Amino acid sequence: MAIMPRAEIKLMRRPSASTVLTAQGAYYVATGALPFVSRRAFEAVTGPKLEWWLVQTVGALVTVAGGALVSGAHQRRITPELLGVAAGSAGSLAALDIVYVAKRRIAPTYLLDAAAQVAVLGALASAPRPVDPVKAGSTGQ
Numbered sequence: 001m002a003i004m005p006r007a008e009i010k011l012m013r014r015p016s017a018s019t020v021l022t023a024q025g026a027y028y029v030a031t032g033a034l035p036f037v038s039r040r041a042f043e044a045v046t047g048p049k050l051e052w053w054l055v056q057t058v059g060a061l062v063t064v065a066g067g068a069l070v071s072g073a074h075q076r077r078i079t080p081e082l083l084g085v086a087a088g089s090a091g092s093l094a095a096l097d098i099v100y101v102a103k104r105r106i107a108p109t110y111l112l113d114a115a116a117q118v119a120v121l122g123a124l125a126s127a128p129r130p131v132d133p134v135k136a137g138s139t140g141q
Contacts, residue, residue: 017127021073021086024120028066028089031113035059047107065089078130090120 072082094117097110
């Protein structure tokens with residue numbers, strides 16, 4: 001096993017919570033909006049859907065969550081609640097993807113999304129924790 005030089009180790013820094021939330025939010029906005037952009041493209045990737053209204057409902061909610069994650073990250077307002085929404089969304093979506101692929105209710109391509117969600121959870125877990133302004137004594141004004 002080769003030992004990496006120090007210069008290479010420095011390049012492998014953990015992403016900040018802001019970076020993770022921005023990436024997660026952008027992914028959610030893109031995937032959540034797709035059903036509104038092109039049903040044909042969405043179903044080409046995920047398979048045909050009988051309950052299109054449900055696809056659009058989930059898409060709208062995922063898009064809103066993504067927008068909130070991007071906004072919070074951009075404003076540097078990374079609260080425990082925002083991190084909870086990020087982790088809860090990723091965990092819920094991953095679990096649903098895995099369970100319903102196993103039950104053969106959704107296409108196996110959803111496992112790619114599950115992998116992305118698990119990667120987000122890992123990145124969130126390893127990201128350096130931002131300073132909580134309330135605990136630091138700041139009033140935020």
